[in-house]
Amino acid sequence: MGRLWGGTVRRRFTILYAGGFLGSGITLLALTYLMSGTRVTTLAPEQIPERIPTGPSSLASAEQQIQDLGRRLSDVHAQQNHRLLVGSLIALAVMACVSILLGRILADRVLRPLRLITAATRWISAENLHQRLAVTGPADEVKELADTVDGLLERLEASFAAQRRFVGNASHELRTPLATMRASLDVAVAKPEPAAQTVALAGRLRTELDRVEHLLDGFLVLARAQHSTLADRTPVSLGELARKALTARGAEITAKTLTVDDEVRANVWTRGGEALLSRMVENIVENAIVHNQESGWIRISTEHTPTEALLVVETGGCVLDQDQVDRLARPFERLGADRTGPEGSSGLGLSIVAAIVTAHGGRLALLARPEGGLRVTAALPSASGAEG
Structure with missing residues (x-):
């Protein structure tokens, strides 16, 4: 039962609605069956004797007829109960099928807006963050959820745009001082008869500049791969x-x-x-x-x-x-x-x-x-x- 209940929301709603309809039907049929036990059963005209004997000599015969009449009443009552029980079971089976069908229809109707929101959200990616759900309708829980998702998409779009601007600007802003420092080292070393300490220091600084440039290049590629769109596939x-x-x-x-x-x-x-x-x-x-x-x-x-x-x-x-x-x-x-x-x-x-x-x-x-x-x-x- 736990596995059945742990399925999709549609299945759970179907079971819930069908259970509610079926429970109501069972209760109604049970009350009808219980109340039928208090009904007074009447005999058909052909089952009533034409003449009831009178006099002391006919007392035994009258008692026998009364007993026969009681048995007939019991038989008729039993037949009525049997027919009522069979009819109730048939009605219950029909009610079960109708309950499942109605439950599925109601579950589909309730979940339809959520399915539309899910499909639209799944379609939106980093390449089309400008798209919005734009759900119309009354200000209910579903529209509130859609508006919340639209607000989240708007914030994501702004964040991605800021990161793309950073990737575009960082390559220029950060490489410029590196190029300036490298040029200064070249000028210092290019002077006539530079000091040995200057040459050694320039060599160490070039090595560190190469490491910084390599690291910067890695950062930029990583940022571009994570936050840029691939329009040139x-x-x-x-x-x-x-x-x-x-x-x-x-x-x-x-x-x-x-x-x-x-x-x-x-x-x-x-x-x-x-x-x-x-x-x-x-x-x-x-x-x-x-x-x-x-x-x-x-x-x-x-x-x-x-x-x-x-x-x-x-x-x-x-x-x-x-x-x-x-x-x-x-x-x-x-x-x-x-x-x-x-x-x-x-x-x-x-x-x-x-x-x-x-x-x-x-x-x-x-x-x-x-x-x-x-x-x-x-x-x-x-x-x-x-x-x-």
């Missing part, structure tokens, strides 16, 4: 992006003497922003190289299913804790000193990947391999290369 080959990322990192792969098992297929397509998807693949490949051990291995493959385009990157290494691996998609999360990478690492690599995958309606799976190492799977909606 085009067919993109994950295989081609993976090949470009491997080629760009060829020197690092050679320096670490890594073995690359290339199972990349070019005909694995998805739809989205090419710049963001390229950054996603680059970050996954960079993570596999930077956080790998010397003379280790990388297995990279692309494949597709009827609904998804998959990029899978695996690396070897020590056995990792899955609970810690699950937190790698958060900004600045790392797996101890052995996976922190170089000092220039921003700690945003996989969090940027997670944001880009989510923005494209996909899913990111990080799995600690039982044999050691990490398996990264980016699953995006599949598309055809002929789309455009």
